[in-house]
Amino acid sequence: MKVRLSSMSKAASVQARESGSRTATRDLIQSCQEGDTAAFEELVKRFERKVFGLAYQIVRSANEVEDIAQEVFTKLFFSLPQFRLDASFEAWLYRITVNQCCDYLRKRKRTRHVNESELSEEEAAYFEKVGSFSQSREMDISLRLEIRQTADNLLSALPPQERSLLVLKEVEELSIEELMAVFKASRSAIKVRLFRARRRLKSLYETRMKRKGGRRA
């Protein structure tokens, strides 16, 4: 009973903290809407890491992330008067970030192609035997780096919108409901987009596997 009560109070305190932070964010937004730049600076400090992290995962190049983040926050500031306080601020911020990253990638038009090097057996096993290798701490560091490089090449070959969707889902761990708010789409539309992105990623992976098979033959 004691254990249950303590876990309940812990959950309640987490909930209170979360709701407190949400209220504080809302207060900050309200101040920003009244033109308070100090409040905006505080808001930037609160969310800068999230924006940097997401932009970095989508653009995959550290050099441009700061410029993108600056653009994101500038757009955010000028569009804050239109923000409704009952809406989700984080979803809105994610949406601006994703759009800014996609715009940037479209302008750059420098699509990174999947590396021509073949897939090693360990890499193939890593991706296919889900879960068995991922937690292995004994895995060789060079192999880990190789796997990361391969996965990075595969992910970078996806169109920006699909990459953003997969990053938000798998890396940022957003739920389907949160993705619906970010992309302003219905549940079924999000699921269809996710399925297409996954299918494209798999076909890129298979193309590499076939190339490997062809070279061997």
Place this chain on the structure above:
Amino acid sequence: MNHRRIKDWIEEYVDHTLSPQKALEIEQHLGGCSECRERLTLARMTRQIVLAARLENECAPGPRFAHSVVGAIEQQRETYLFWSPVRLLAIRAIPLMALLAFILAAVAYAQFIPALSASGSEPSYVESYLDCSPASEQERFMLSNAAGAQDSEKALDFLKQQHSESAGSGR
């Protein structure tokens, strides 16, 4: 349980956000449905790729990033405030412009389409201006026969008649 519904729940199943009851139903269905099994494998495999590609967060903002953002905003604020009413006006004007374009198109249609359909019976303004239509009966006749004139006899009689008439009038 419906196959379509199960297929729709695969994402939630992979995320472990389904109730144990639903998860059990999916597991029972997966045993006999290769399409759903493929979907599940696809979701798990691509998750593995995306997670493996996750970049370490070596790209953190500098300590003065927020300050520099506010500075950049201060610089842009005047330009933004100058263009803001224009932008707002432009956005509000879009439906009005669309309505105006529609009215103009309707007027143009009402004015020109009847004129075009009537042009088959009467010579158009352009034709009468250029005066390129055959003027006399003779010209008309000759033109009508020019393409494939068969009745040359009749044409000769007609020309003779015309000639005699003009000679008579000349006297």
